[in-house]
Amino acid sequence: MEERTGIFAGPDPVAIAARWLEEAGPLEPNDPNAMQLATVDEAGMPDVRTVLLKEIEEDPGAFLFYTNYEGAKARQIEAAGGRCAFVMHWKSLRRQVRVRGVAAREDGAKADAYYASRPLGSRIGAWASPQSRPVEGRDELAALVEAADRAHGDDPARPPHWGGYRIAPQEIELWADGESRLHDRFRFTRPAEDAGWRWTRLGP
Ligand SMILES: Cc1cc2nc3c(=O)[nH]c(=O)nc-3n(C[C@H](O)[C@H](O)[C@H](O)COP(=O)(O)O)c2cc1C
Known part of the structure; x- marks a missing residue:
């Protein structure tokens, strides 16, 4: 099988994705860590939607983002037994990472620490926002923020309805732009989290 070299080098696609994200950091105008997270609802x-990738854990490999557990995406993730997918596309690098996997809540010490690291306004916002539910107008939103501010003060604890999801990847595809649309695509799969990754080149 043809060897993977250069930007594709290495046995672990999670580590390669982390490398690519680091490379994209100084090149993207905004949010190099933006990922488009796909879910399915109960009707299939x-x-x-976009969320921000906050951490890549390298062993055994996982991707973390944070959200409201009462919003649509959380409901969909949980109803699907965690199954979800995401894609990251860096226009500056002309590269794409696709991941399919299973998400599980990260609502322990790591979520507490990340919540505590956020600016106060964002921490209050996490208490206040009824994510994915209708609101009457900005006035209602402002009133909810004011109420949350009064209730939780200057050092709010992490809301129970807000935390992380850790996506354990089952399949990862690394894609890079090639000449004449003959792009490079490598798909990695592994039979279990503690098994090594296998890979195959795909037609573009
Ligand atoms: C650049 C960008 C970053 C975002 N990051 C997050 C995020 O990290 N977490 C989150 O819950 N929503 C984030 N959002 C908002 C989501 O795209 C979405 O509107 C919201 O989470 C509600 O989605 P849902 O109704 O499918 O649950 C972000 C939006 C954009 C455009």
Whole structure:
């Protein structure tokens, strides 16, 4: 099988994705860690939205983002037994990472620490925002923020309805732009989390 070299080098696609994200950091105008997270609702209808990838854990490999556990994406993730997918595309690098996997809540010490590291306004916002539910207008939102501010003060604890998801990847595809649309695509799979990754080149 043809060897993977250069930007594709290495046995672990999670580590390669982490390398690519680091490379994209100084090149992207905004949010190099933005990922488009796909879920399906209970009728099987797909849904997708952007969230921010906050951490890549390298062993055994996982991707973390944070959100409201009462919003649509959380409901969809949980109803699907955690199954979800995401894609990251860096226009500056002309590269793409696709991941399919299973998400599980990270609502322990790591979520507490990340919550505590956020600016106060964001911490209050996490208490105040009824994510994915209708609001009457900005006035209602402002009133909810004011109430949360009064209730939780200057050092709010992490809300029970807010925390992380850790996506354990089952399949990762690394893609890089090639000449004449002959892009490079490598798909990695592993039979279990503690097994090594196998890979194959795919037609573009
Ligand atoms: C650049 C960008 C970053 C975002 N980051 C997050 C995030 O990290 N977590 C989150 O819950 N929503 C984030 N959002 C908002 C989501 O895209 C979405 O509107 C919200 O989470 C509600 O999604 P849902 O109704 O499918 O649950 C972000 C939006 C953008 C455009």
